Amino acid sequence: MLTAALVLGALLAVAAVVFVARPLVRGGADEALETPDEAEQRRLALAEERDRALAALKELEFDHRTGKVSDEDYRALVTDLRHAAADALRALDRGTGGTMSTDASNPGSTIEPLPPGAPEPPIVPEPEPVPHEPPGPVIVPEPEPAPHEPPGPVIVPEPEPAPHEPPGPVIVPEPDPQPPPRE
């Protein structure tokens, strides 16, 4: 019994050593551990900032729809949040060499410049994605805007991009946006 136990113990030790040593003895060069460079770390920080800003817009929209945020509060908060989202998107686009920004709540979607002459739809953050809607850009028409309402914030291409800046879309917040009607 003692011998069997010792043999099993030794086998366990050998198996452990083999398993642990396997990555060390495998052929080929020992590549360095992937560590993000400064640019990648900056991209990540900006991506987190962007997600945070877009999530905050989404949350505000949902809170407004559920009556938790009044129209006045909505108006007061949405401008700042749109500024923050626009800043984050712009910074990310610059930081990633002009890569299109991804909507936090809808991966894969992009915010693209509108074609010249196209009507400028108002933008609201995606409130609660509707299941049958195909994944698409965050530009969704405001539900039945009142005729007297000034146009909401729009997505427009940056008018005169600085030469060193990659062309990228920006969200220009309207100074005094009207809240979408609450359900």
Next chain:
Amino acid sequence: MPELGRAALVVCFGLALYAVGAGFAGAHLRRRRLALSAQNALVAAFVAAAVAAVVLLAALVRSDFSFTYVSSFTSRDLPLTYKITALWGGQEGSLLLWLLVLTGYGAAAVLLDRKAGRELVAWVVPVLGIVAAFFSLLVVFVASPFKTHLAPDDGLGLNSSLQSPYMQAHPPMLYLGYVGLTVPFAFAMGALLSGRTDERWIVATRRWTLAAWMFLGIGQLLGAKWAYEEVGWGGYYAWDPVENAALMPWLASTAFLHSVMVQEKKGMLKVWNMLLVVLAFSLSLFGTFLTRSGVLNSIHSFTEGSIGPWFLGFICFVVAASLVLIFRRLPLLRSRTKLESLASREATFLYNNLLLVALCLTILWGVTFPILSEAVRGESVTVGRPYYDFFLRAFGLPLLLLMGIGPLVAWRRASLRSLARTFLWPFVVAVAAGAGLIAAGAGSSVPGLIAYTFAAFVAATIVLEFARGTAARRALSRESIPVAFGQLVARNRRRYGGYVVHAAIVLLAIGIAGSSAYDTSRSARLAPGQSLKVRDYTLVYRGLRSSRAENATETRATIDVFRSGDRIATMHPGKNSYPVEQQVSNEVAIRSDWLTGEDLFLITEQVNRNGTIDFKAIVNPLVNLIWLAGIVFLLGSLVALWPDAREERRLAVRYGRLPQEA
């Protein structure tokens, strides 16, 4: 085969040490292969610990009394299930279980969370290795479960109070909770060591923290149920240090689960979150220290005991090293945003955190004060129920109210007008509930009345949140109510799972308030034929009977229960006598009314030679809501834990594991 067990533990210890050394070297020198090798060592350590556990389990099942542990905690007559659960019946087995769960969690975390980034995981491995090395050191050199001696004919048996189905599940649940808190701790330290203090460590550990917290919560409720049915004093929580040992890390991790949302949403409270992770993990170590070192019996048994000083040293090391690391990384942990308003969701989370931590530290002081008093002044003092009850009311009632307030307040800031509108219905419901309760005679206990009123407020908030959310969704999608409700929850699992957990806390609060503030108790010595009245029950004692069970002699009193003149039940409270263990246990009889949540709880406190019994009857109103709360808590936790493919995909895009689609 104790030699195999010993060999497996030595191998485990060696592997854990290697994971520490190779892990730090690999991460520091940025050698990918060395880091992978350390990771493999952690996985292999789990296999070695599992081999050791299997050896001990086999010895327990075979009643191999040559193992000192087996003869100390089992006997030949002990039913098989309790022989298995004796694995955690003693100190050495418990430590082995700790090690097994720890290495299991560690291996799973580094394998499943590789996507968190190799650099971060490379630093996580040695941190997990340090904790694994400490526990394997204990079971190899200090408290080995594989000590042998000349086998006696029979073992000493298992403590009779541990021979309960709840005790089969309660300790493993607590261990899954205690040990689970190692994962967020290791990732937090890994983030600090690597200098990567972005949200990746939070994303990687979100589910681990939630799972550990869920296990701790369920473990405590199982422990409460065990105390209620097995210990036989009529209650379920006695503020015993062993119970508090599990409550403290649960409170700290509850605070963390809330404050981490503020970091995710606003990028704030980074230092606070690190401190909470360290606090929760240190308290889980402290809990194991309390229950396993013997310090609770006497400070002298702590210093004479084998593992106490080791544990204390390790806890000091963990706290000191973590604080130094946090301090050194302070520049990376600065928040760029500030609290905008004291009336905002993030502010309510902050208040909730302050109350939770205050309650946690108050309990910690209540637990440590008698130990410190004995160590410093040589006097043993007891911190009793009034101390804990006072602070539970002082901090717990505002916490309950905040649970209703928080969801009604918007992020960033909320105007008085918004607050007035959102608070209106919960306020009306709470006031109506309070007035109704006073009219119904519940004003006899002010804390009970406040608890019920606050519970009504929170319940109304939860219902309102679900209703408004479903309505808002329907307005957009034109879905039917059930579909809109399902989609609402499915697309916001953490939020609505959290609300379900809040509902569980409401049930818990109602159950605790009902059973502690409005209970009725009567005691009497009864001869056969005599009766006792308690509330609207009349209890008639008919006589005693005895029978022989597998490993005990069972003595039971027969009590006929009458209500409004009708016999509604016959109950059999009594005692079990365990000859091998030389112990006598209280075997209470409980009749639950599931419609009202009330229990009739009967205890035969003493069986006298002349056939009389010293008998106690308790009516516990609403106590069953506590157990119902456990089920709702589990449901809510699972909803919050359930993977969300959309969220996973979003994070994968963020962290560059998936390309951004054009």
